[in-house]
Amino acid sequence: MNKTTDIDYGPLSELIGIWSGDKGIDIAPEADGEENNPYYETITFAAIGDVRNAETQLLAALHYRQIVQRKSNDKIFHDETGYWMWDAKESTIMHSLTIPRGVSLLAGGTYAESNDIDGKKVLLVSASMDDKNWNIVQSPFMQNSAKTKSFTHQITVGKGELSYKETMEIDIYGKQFTHTDSNDLLRQ
Numbered sequence: 001m002n003k004t005t006d007i008d009y010g011p012l013s014e015l016i017g018i019w020s021g022d023k024g025i026d027i028a029p030e031a032d033g034e035e036n037n038p039y040y041e042t043i044t045f046a047a048i049g050d051v052r053n054a055e056t057q058l059l060a061a062l063h064y065r066q067i068v069q070r071k072s073n074d075k076i077f078h079d080e081t082g083y084w085m086w087d088a089k090e091s092t093i094m095h096s097l098t099i100p101r102g103v104s105l106l107a108g109g110t111y112a113e114s115n116d117i118d119g120k121k122v123l124l125v126s127a128s129m130d131d132k133n134w135n136i137v138q139s140p141f142m143q144n145s146a147k148t149k150s151f152t153h154q155i156t157v158g159k160g161e162l163s164y165k166e167t168m169e170i171d172i173y174g175k176q177f178t179h180t181d182s183n184d185l186l187r188q
């Protein structure tokens with residue numbers, strides 16, 4: 001693995017840095033309905049270099065850490081980490097994430113410059129239980145009681161601004177729940 005600053009991180013290069021935002025809206029499942037949690041957060045993306053797989057595929061990777069706090073009591077209620085990877089040859093973005101509920105996933109998507117909005121990069125990835133390439137791994141408890149069936153995540157980033165929306169379809173409390181999170185952040 002090389003760790004140099006002249007690596008081509010492609011559209012991911014816009015992410016590198018420390019971001020914070022206080023416009024977060026979380027819609028999460030509850031036994032008798034849903035909870036709506038306004039939040040603020042800090043996300044740190046660090047360029048960590050490139051990786052070669054099977055002497056062929058070249059990935060440029062960022063590591064990130066996302067710390068999310070409820071506005072109502074300042075407590076951290078979501079802590080997430082993982083990697084964003086860029087495969088320039090295939091114009092493919094990969095996003096791996098782990099949350100301490102016993103859930104991990106690898107989402108993927110194709111990047112096309114033609115989808116950029118107002119000079120900002122649009123990064124769109126998804127994973128699903130039914131997808132043979134981009135899939136979700138979860139503990140036996142979560143498979144039985146709070147199964148994440150699919151995940152989509154769209155980030156729009158550029159000009160010092162980052163906005164995202166993510167959607168998780170979850171089987172919980174005997175029904176399907178659409179768990180969503182979104183926020184607008186500024187580069188620090």
Ligand code: HEM
Nearest residue numbers: 026028029030068077078103146147148151168170179181
């Ligand atoms: C900003 C990001 C996120 C926030 C703020 C957030 C917040 C929450 C909250 C408040 C709950 C309800 C917990 C409870 O009732 O005790 C929840 C449940 C859940 N979340 Fe998230 N979440 C986020 C992202 C994710 C992601 C990325 C995944 C999976 C890919 C995920 C999967 C789940 C699952 C499976 C549950 C059901 C567990 C339960 O309610 O008992 N969440 N989340």
